[in-house]
Amino acid sequence: MNAGPDVERLISDWLADEAPARAPDRILVTAAYRSAHTRQRRFGAVRRSVPDMKISWQLAAAAVVGILVIALGAAYLGRNASGGVGGGPAATPTPSPTATATESVAPTPGPTVPSLTQTFTSSLHGYSIKYPADWSVRGSVRSLSENEVPWSDSEAVDFISEGASGVLDHGIIVGAQEVAPGTTSQAFAASTTLVICGAPSAEESIDIGGETGRLFTYPSCNGLRHLWAVVVHGTSAFHVVLINGQVEQVPDRVLFDEVLATFTFTD
Amino acid sequence: MERAARGDREAFDVVMSSVVDRLFAVARLILRDTDRAEDAVQETLVACWRDLPSLRDADRFDAWLRRLLLNHVNDEYRRHRRQSATIAVLRIEPSHSDASGEVVTRDLLQRGFQRLSVDHRTVIVLRFYLGLSIEETAASLGIPVGTAKSRLHYATEAMRLALEADARPTAREVSA
Numbered sequence: 001m002n003a004g005p006d007v008e009r010l011i012s013d014w015l016a017d018e019a020p021a022r023a024p025d026r027i028l029v030t031a032a033y034r035s036a037h038t039r040q041r042r043f044g045a046v047r048r049s050v051p052d053m054k055i056s057w058q059l060a061a062a063a064v065v066g067i068l069v070i071a072l073g074a075a076y077l078g079r080n081a082s083g084g085v086g087g088g089p090a091a092t093p094t095p096s097p098t099a100t101a102t103e104s105v106a107p108t109p110g111p112t113v114p115s116l117t118q119t120f121t122s123s124l125h126g127y128s129i130k131y132p133a134d135w136s137v138r139g140s141v142r143s144l145s146e147n148e149v150p151w152s153d154s155e156a157v158d159f160i161s162e163g164a165s166g167v168l169d170h171g172i173i174v175g176a177q178e179v180a181p182g183t184t185s186q187a188f189a190a191s192t193t194l195v196i197c198g199a200p201s202a203e204e205s206i207d208i209g210g211e212t213g214r215l216f217t218y219p220s221c222n223g224l225r226h227l228w229a230v231v232v233h234g235t236s237a238f239h240v241v242l243i244n245g246q247v248e249q250v251p252d253r254v255l256f257d258e259v260l261a262t263f264t265f266t267d
Numbered sequence: 268m269e270r271a272a273r274g275d276r277e278a279f280d281v282v283m284s285s286v287v288d289r290l291f292a293v294a295r296l297i298l299r300d301t302d303r304a305e306d307a308v309q310e311t312l313v314a315c316w317r318d319l320p321s322l323r324d325a326d327r328f329d330a331w332l333r334r335l336l337l338n339h340v341n342d343e344y345r346r347h348r349r350q351s352a353t354i355a356v357l358r359i360e361p362s363h364s365d366a367s368g369e370v371v372t373r374d375l376l377q378r379g380f381q382r383l384s385v386d387h388r389t390v391i392v393l394r395f396y397l398g399l400s401i402e403e404t405a406a407s408l409g410i411p412v413g414t415a416k417s418r419l420h421y422a423t424e425a426m427r428l429a430l431e432a433d434a435r436p437t438a439r440e441v442s443a
Contacts, residue, residue, distance in 0.1 A: 007427040008395060014376045015296060015396040023291030027305050028283055031312035032276075038317050040274055153276060 036151040125176040126267035150175035169245030179237040188237040189230040197221035209265045272319045310339040344385045379429025387422035
């Protein structure tokens with residue numbers, strides 16, 4: 001058989017023939033969508049904040065000492081408590097199962113749905129919606145073009161997101177575009193949702209502002225949970241999408257239902 | 268690149284467009300599976316966007332991106348190792364009865380390559396498809412140069428042996 005260099009040449013030629021010339025377009029589409037919902041890591045910001053913290057060393061040390069004191073105190077009290085509060089030498093040495101359970105199982109409050117205390121009204125798209133107090137809104141400056149994907153960082157969508165500065169992986173996107181008269185929510189959804197997220201895990205009818213829309217659930221569309229509602233009102237078709245990349249935010253369906261219940265067409 | 272690192276999505280789209288074909292080719296060659304190669308490239312591009320601000324030296328972008336890709340190719344391979352084995356077996360097709368010597372050689376190369384571990388496939392692709400030096404190959408994989416040399420030697424030798432073994436005439440061919 002061939003010597004080493006010939007084998008290497010054979011391998012090189014074979015790999016060159018085997019390599020695909022082009023990547024499928026959907027890779028770029030999906031990667032663009034995902035990156036639009038992904039916040040860049042800004043390591044520089046962390047470094048810049050370090051000098052500002054110099055003056056806080058003494059405070060930090062005091063805080064550590066304080067935490068230690070509290071922890072030791074709690075441990076001491078806890079030991080006394082486990083021995084039986086108010087118990088004398090005659091107390092039974094084995095705590096009852098009920099008492100043990102009461103002491104060890106602390107009720108853990110589940111995630112709660114924030115109340116919707118703020119209202120956003122879009123004169124551009126003709127709707128209003130309520131959202132949580134500590135969320136913020138970045139309004140759109142134009143409508144979506146035909147079949148344009150409602151990226152969360154697009155200037156064509158209203159993005160209502162958690163926090164004052166707005167996170168990119170937890171919020172509600174609202175975008176609207178003009179459609180031909182008679183366009184159904186189903187047909188409109190197929191032009192965008194299926195292209196981006198594929199087949200949903202659940203699909204259902206939902207009332208949005210008095211119109212019948214469709215709600216698609218995607219447990220993981222490109223790494224983010226999506227609750228994607230579409231509705232057609234006159235010749236305007238709306239996307240209302242809850243995106244959630246923060247897995248601990250469990251009650252997003254409850255939140256989304258509450259938000260959708262406040263959705264009102266204003267025109 | 269600098270604009271993309273500052274969060275400019277349009278600039279990043281340009282960056283992605285310029286690298287996606289090459290990334291996909293490398294992933295597809297190593298994984299031998301289009302769907303998984305797509306997944307690996309997607310993960311790579313998203314990670315690239317997310318971590319691009321951490322890249323201090325733009326001249327090192329290619330090597331940095333290659334490293335990201337190979338990490339995700341490895342993840343993808345491990346995640347689907349069992350299925351990959353099945354697919355690999357299914358995809359080995361018999362040689363055509365009227366196959367020319369070139370077709371037979373390609374068939375043998377494919378069989379030999381599929382028998383290699385993902386680590387050995389990777390060094391083969393980096394060295395013989397991308398044309399990286401052994402030092403660049405080692406840097407891309409985050410391994411010592413000696414280890415890269417060893418892997419390359421083993422992989423090339425395994426391919427050579429596969430070609431020799433499979434090309435050896437059968438008893439019937441000898442007697443004919």
